[in-house]
């Protein structure tokens with residue numbers, strides 16, 4: 362498979378003719394060669410996006426724009442089997458997750474924001490004096506979406522859908538490891554009649570092509586999801602042109618289990634919280650904080666469940682744990698496992714590379730560490746893999762203090778039957794999302810984003826609209 366850039370409604374090779382390989386992490390086969398863009402390609406994409414913004418896209422009525430975005434979601438579902446397969450072969454996640462969770466969630470995201478397109482408006486303002494003063498809520502212009510490899514399609518949808526609904530045009534820069542579904546999305550946009558230049562896709566290494574987008578004077582906003590250190594670099598890089606930025610960054614999310622919880626439900630939440638998406642989930646419940654009173658018994662059960670969850674062929678519909686996304690990421694996970702052992706944490710499940718019987722692929726056993734203390738590296742740094750760190754606590758205040766003892770603040774969960782305690786803890790947790798007696802539930806209508814070094818800005822929901830529009834005040838003199 363050879364994949365080109367998508368600029369101004371057309372497929373084209375990169376200006377320098379270079380390509381980068383895309384590897385299926387479950388088989389280690391190269392499944393595609395994807396164009397590696399140059400400055401000239403970035404300039405062409407920016408020019409196309411600007412022309413579409415000033416031209417056909419800007420001239421379309423908000424309602425017609427909404428209808429095109431709706432159709433994009435509809436067509437995505439019509440092609441769901443094929444798109445889900447692409448997502449699985451470049452990322453390694455189980456086809457069950459791609460087909461039944463990620464693709465439908467992406468389609469729903471387009472249809473949710475399609476509904477907003479003709480409901481974004483200004484207001485009249487009761488000013489002093491004889492004036493008519495009103496506001497216009499206007500699009501920003503050209504947006505660049507820089508997307509990571511863990512949810513390549515969904516995290517693209519979270520940016521493209523609100524950007525288009527608000528009237529912007531967009532350039533998508535998928536992660537080098539997982540560019541296939543963003544390219545398919547651009548093709549679908551074209552199929553449903555979204556004008557040329559509204560959705561463009563530029564592929565290539567982030568350190569080069571991503572940086573070009575961040576510094577480009579023709580781009581008005583960067584919507585980024587990825588590593589916290591990359592996000593900090595983007596903030597610095599965008600400063601010279603004062604671009605708007607939203608950053609969705611890493612996490613080390615605490616999953617707090619009190620002794621009075623429904624422990625069977627908490628057990629399911631503890632395991633799916635870390636093993637769903639192979640733990641390559643920014644909101645993964647990677648710190649399991651457990652009440653001392655039940656800790657040993659609870660961790661025994663978590664470890665037993667982990668031992669039963671063997672990874673399998675991601676294309677098998679029964680598989681629930683797929684391949685780690687890349688060799689580099691597998692090495693990263695194994696390195697953290699060694700660090701945990703050397704710092705004195707107790708390995709109670711997994712800990713090694715797994716083989717699904719093919720002798721190929723980057724598979725890892727679901728891993729659980731007990732006896733983790735808050736100072737240990739695996740309690741502080743994001744691993745971004747199926748590795749759980751169990752930490753005990755004595756009482757409610759200690760649970761809250763340990764949960765908040767992190768530079769991150771993306772998500773958190775609390776498991777208890779005590780309704781007062783649940784809401785008390787929810788208010789005290791420094792996190793953009795708090796789940797009570799559940800984990801990893803999302804909806805396009807609910808905002809998602811970070812506190813502290815997990816970033817700023819919110820994706821999904823009406824709050825996302827703020828980040829893709831700007832407000833203009835218009836004053837009319839009514840004095841006679």
Ligand code: NAD
Pocket residue numbers: 507508509510511512516534535536537565566567568569570571572575586587588589591592594595608609610611612642643743745771811815816
């Ligand atoms: P990454 O930061 O390396 O890459 C993300 C994207 O940025 C990719 O498209 C990459 O090509 C691009 N990029 C890399 N260097 C760049 C640069 N200098 N300038 C501009 N763009 C650049 O992150 P990753 O390894 O792909 O993803 C894993 C990380 O992302 C984890 O830390 C995870 O927690 C985080 N993440 C956060 C969320 C969230 O919603 N908060 C979601 C998914 C992933």
